Amino acid sequence: DARVTQTPRDKVTEMGQEVTMRCQPILGHxxxxxxxxxxxxxxxxxxxxxNRAPLDDSGMPKDRFSAEMPDATLAxxxxxPSEPRDSAVYFxxxxxxARGGEQFFGPGTRLTVL
Amino acid sequence: xxxxxxxxxxxxxxEGNPLTVKCTYSVSGNPYLFWYVQYPNRGLQFLLKYITxxxxxxxxxxxxxxxxxxxxxxxxxxxxxxxxxxALYFCAVRDNGGGAxxxxxxxxxxxxxxx
Numbered sequence: 001d002a003r004v005t006q007t008p009r010d011k012v013t014e015m016g017q018e019v020t021m022r023c024q025p026i027l028g029h030x031x032x033x034x035x036x037x038x039x040x041x042x043x044x045x046x047x048x049x050x051n052r053a054p055l056d057d058s059g060m061p062k063d064r065f066s067a068e069m070p071d072a073t074l075a076x077x078x079x080x081p082s083e084p085r086d087s088a089v090y091f092x093x094x095x096x097x098a099r100g101g102e103q104f105f106g107p108g109t110r111l112t113v114l
Numbered sequence: 115x116x117x118x119x120x121x122x123x124x125x126x127x128x129e130g131n132p133l134t135v136k137c138t139y140s141v142s143g144n145p146y147l148f149w150y151v152q153y154p155n156r157g158l159q160f161l162l163k164y165i166t167x168x169x170x171x172x173x174x175x176x177x178x179x180x181x182x183x184x185x186x187x188x189x190x191x192x193x194x195x196x197x198x199x200x201a202l203y204f205c206a207v208r209d210n211g212g213g214a215x216x217x218x219x220x221x222x223x224x225x226x227x228x229x
Contacts, residue, residue, distance in 0.1 A: 004157070031215065033215075033216055035216075042219060042221045043204065043219040043222075045216035045217070045218075048215060048216055050215075056215075056216065059216075091157055091158070093158075102148060102160040102163055103160070103217065104160065105150075105159070106157050107155075107156060107157045108156075108157050
């Protein structure tokens with residue numbers, strides 16, 4: 001049963017600390033998305049990659065967020081320095097890249113910045 | 115720009131009754147439409163999608179949705195609700211033309227099925 005995995009599942013940190021979230025997409029999927037879910041804003045697209053190349057990161061605060069795909073089996077989302085307003089659930093999703101194709105979501109990382 | 119509206123924050127239905135969760139959308143071109151379900155502390159699970167063709171789409175767990183182009187709607191339906199259907203439901207859209215590949219989601223609708 002192929003699934004998107006994300007680590008850690010929960011992260012509590014203090015303001016100013018660096019946070020790194022990791023995602024392993026489904027094997028063979030060439031498109032990876034990062035979303036953020038908050039009560040106020042709902043689900044927002046932060047960034048996405050195709051074949052490991054970043055295609056759109058317009059949803060990300062560039063001064064503190066960065067997203068990378070070091071290889072086809074790993075995507076990372078880093079926040080440095082973290083702020084309380086970054087507290088949210090961060091989801092990774094993967095897909096086959098076709099515009100009509102569904103995305104498969106991981107379980108999310110719940111981030112709390114104190 | 116594309117957008118999705120889910121006008122109801124919460125829908126309450128008695129078990130065994132039909133349910134409808136509403137969704138309307140706005141895109142510049144033609145839409146690809148999706149429904150996802152989220153259970154507490156879980157990621158989103160894909161239910162169904164409309165790409166082209168038949169306006170009535172059938173998906174997982176007995177759910178279906180009807181695409182109505184004139185009303186720009188894609189309401190989710192089920193003929194007989196189960197208590198286990200209680201969850202948070204998201205409608206999402208993507209333009210089938212240019213633009214980003216990411217989905218634009220609605221705010222979500224809490225579906226509560228009462229025994």
